[in-house]
Amino acid sequence: MILVLLLILPLLASLLLFTGKLGKHSKNFALVASLVVFAISLVAGYAFTFAHDKILTLDLNLKELLDVDIILKIDAVSLVMVMLTTLLVPIIIASTDKKENRTPNFYALIMLMQMALIGVFISSEMILFYIFWELALIPIFFITALWGGENKKKISVKFLIYTVVGSFVMLIGILYLYTLTPAPHSFSFESFFQLKLPYSVQVPVFLAFFLAFAIKIPLFPFHSWQAETYNASPVQGSMLLAGIMLKMGLYGIIRFILPLCPDVVAGGSLIFLPLILFGVIYGATIAITQPNLKKLIAFASLSHVGLIALGLLSNNHYGIEGGILQLFSHGVNVVGFFLCYYMIVKRTNTDKISDLGGIASVAPKFATIFLIIVLANISLPLTNSFVGEFLILLGLFQANKILAIIAGLTIILGAVYILKMYQKVMYGERSAATEKFTDLTFSEMLVFLPIIAMIFLVGIFPSFILQLLEGAVK
């Protein structure tokens, strides 16, 4: 029941907003709706911890009617993802500024996106999964194409087509697996996971799924849509993209590649792990000389999610648990980063790093918050990302020592580009653009509050997430 609510509520909210009757109150309505969804997800989490078999399932047997089941299921991993989504969407909605005067459609699209994302994470049946997967693309396409920056139409089309190509390959993989399930064929996850695929079958399945996820996450070399799309998208769009949509790809790895193709993951690691590792270093290196702040965040994000992928594919439980924890942390951190970016751009109208400077001398509150978020992004101990990164590197180390040592370079490179950016933007003398920088207002600080709270809470008490995941990871 709760599961259906989780899906229906955002859908209803979005439909209501589409009608446009709410006018000026759209933003508040969307905010309230998303907070209600958040509350429901908390209830779901509560129910989950007390459920006997640690899984909440809803199985609507519509097989006769539609020839497909609708099965929704939450296990620990899905729960973490759903909580991330429902936590971040209210923050994203709250961050839109009154002055921007967005039409109700904007909020409607965000709510629709939320529904699609939750659907991806809780569906337990391949066709349903695929529908939600594709559905999630549509709102973000419109958000970018209608409210974006320069070149928005072209870039959003490129993004759409690129992602769809990957999804299409995945669809072929899904259909192929469908034919392999024992008759009567079924699309449910259960039946898929019960297939014990021989190695020769695992390889094409792995490649098919992995391509789709590699484009989505993104992993080098399928990342070229990312920087441009983040740049062209409005800030809320980028937050949705970076904070949650990315995680769909990583979730896909956990959900499909690990159970279905274990031998490929174990055996082929020397082939794809170095490639992903290269992407990690690549992203971090580019970020060092990136003059545009939004693109810097994009490349930093590329580096971080590559690291998460490395952890997930390292074939031991430290890496996997660390990866899932880091999924959550990265979502929070990157949204925080974009929020700070938004604060700067709102006031100075520029996102070139060289145009900015000296903000700390006039806005100490913002300087502190920005510093905390920046340090969380480079995994300072006591912040949320440290635990995840430590576990990922530990897991990677157990898989292949040399790769782990090279991956460790990211902590150095991360410090380099982040501190270089922070110093230029916040310290030094004020520049022409930042002359009139005002410090954060109370409402803006409120939006930051949950992010800062999550940074420290998860940094100091990660165990509640980690123990939750223990069973699922096994």
Added chain:
Amino acid sequence: MELISILLLVFPLLGFLTIGLFQKQMNRNLSGVLASSFIFLNLVAAAFLFGFVTASNQTLEVPLFDWIKFADITIPFALTIDRLSALMLLIVNGVGLLIHLYSIGYMKEDEGVNRYFAYLNLFIFFMLTLILSSNYLMLFIGWEGVGLCSYLLIGFWFKDRANNDAAKKAFIMNRIGDLGFLIATFILFTTFKTLSISEIAAKASLMPSGDLTLMAITLCLFVGAVGKSAQIPLFTWLPDAMAGPTPVSALIHAATMVTAGIYLVARSSVMFVLSPVTMDVILVIGTVTALLGGLIAIYQNDIKKILAYSTVSQLGFMFMGLGLGSFSGAMFHLTTHAFFKALLFLAAGSVIHALSNEQDIRKMGRLRHKIPFTFALFLIGAIAISGIPPFAGFFSKEVILTAAFEHGLGMGLIATVISLLTTIYMFRLIFVVFFKPESKELQANHHVHESPKVMLYPMAVLAILSMIAGFVQPPKLFSETQGFDNYLSPVFAKSNSLVAASEHALTVQTEWMIFIFPLLIIALLIFLSYKRFVNNKELVSPTGIQSLFAHKLYVDEIYDFCILKPVTFISDIFRGLLDQTVINGFVNAVGSGTLFVGRKIRLLQTGNVGVYLVLMVFSIIAILFFNIIL
């Protein structure tokens, strides 16, 4: 007792939060007093713990709660207090308190004074976390935390670009060392399935000497120590870090943070003792650093830079002690060094304050008449650091020198030379600043004034400590009471038991030689320096090899060329060539390729029905053909 140890962490954190959150509202004078009170409470607590641990010879374990726990990995937040940590607690809280008090006077005029004290308290918090933690990962929290605080404090006056660059450099160099530390934790966990320091020590003591895994672990830990304690090759951040306020330099870079590396090695003594290769590496690096640091210090002209390179050199000396197996000797020197180096830095701050922020010694002179108290304190510090009895430096240096001679004559001589370098640069400093005839700039300055009492009293305390602290362990020549060694013996018992007795026990004659000979040379050096620096009017600019040292061996420039430029270059290449042109180009080419093909294909749509008919007929024929033939 457990509660007291938890309070040690709570108080500074509380101080940081209260002062930090109410920065704007708080009264400027209040923040300093508040911060100092918290540290004072800490000192009291530390004294309690010290007494307890000394008397009962127990190790106190205080588990707090589990930090990371799932499957087979459990890493708790837990505290361990034994004699080693109790000693460090006293040093950190004691010297920290004195520096807090001093800062009340030094930072009075500064507008960011509240922020300053918040950061100082935070720093103490992280340092204590480092000292008190019972497992390597929690230690790492403190480790990185003090790195963060030094970033914040070095770059405290952030309007100035040079300060920010120095802060950034410190943090990044620290991080390079941190990577070594992290790798060590990975190997540790993979080998021992735990990160608890005591458990690892127990398990490691069962392993054979020269074991490769232990060697890897200890080398990686040492890399971390090299970054944090500014040894070669990661030392260039320390002199640059002088950009921060002088009390910051005193606290972080003389007395506490840089000693974290030494503490780490001492803590893991069991593993290090079982890895002779690593010990040799430590010895070599420590020696080279000590030599180079001392040599560079002789040719510097900024009062704080001289002290900074002196710190680098003294830290090298401490690492030499560690490498020679004299763990308690290194800790002894750490303690005495904390006192006199902090004293020297604070006194330097006093000089700078007196001259309204002048730091170049060539622009000073004859100050012993104008600021007599500061002069006296500075002199005490200089005598202590040069190793002149009966001040503290002599005793701690003796222990390490003895260990060096026990290792071999050559080692002993090198160590002696290093000690003597100290005399040269310190007394050059003393004579130029306090004795030489005034420089022109100084004569124009009429506002030379002595520092306020709130700055002088802490320095006086440090001076007294620098004078008497050595007597806990006189050289074996004179007395059998080896107080320091005895105190720490339970801590190092296991590691000492794993090492064979040293090969060359020293004869009494040798010991007397070690005692007398350097003293004679010190006296000679002081005399020569006096003649050289006081009588000459101008300080000559160094030439030749000396210029090499004056320019700090061009290390910064080398790093810039070998590391910074290539990285920036690669970054540009990645960004411009690889990302834009190749990858993005490829993707866009797919798109434009598709468009191109489409454009060509649409030419088939001629609109002419006849053409369509022809195409249709030919297609049917082709299909039939292929179906029948093939």
Added chain:
Amino acid sequence: METTIAQIQTIPLQYYILFCSALFSIGVIGVLAKRNALVIFMSVELMLNSANLLLTAFSAYRNDPAGQIFVFFIMVVAAAEVAIGLALLVVVYRSTHTIDINALNRLKW
């Protein structure tokens, strides 16, 4: 019946095939090469009838009535097709006043 079949069989089968192929090819060329829509229709009819003829010939030679039955099917289809085709032609003529197929060239790229 037998006499008809016997009479048909006096001409060897190859001649029938050759003859129908020739007719069919003439029809094809007519469809492809002519511009007058009516002539194209007639050529299509020619093709269909050639097929009919061949079918009957085969039906006679193999003594299988199925061929002749199929001829009826083809005739029906031909009739229907002619009806619709001519109707379309009338409509086209009303808009363009010509039955030249090259006049219908607006569906180009």
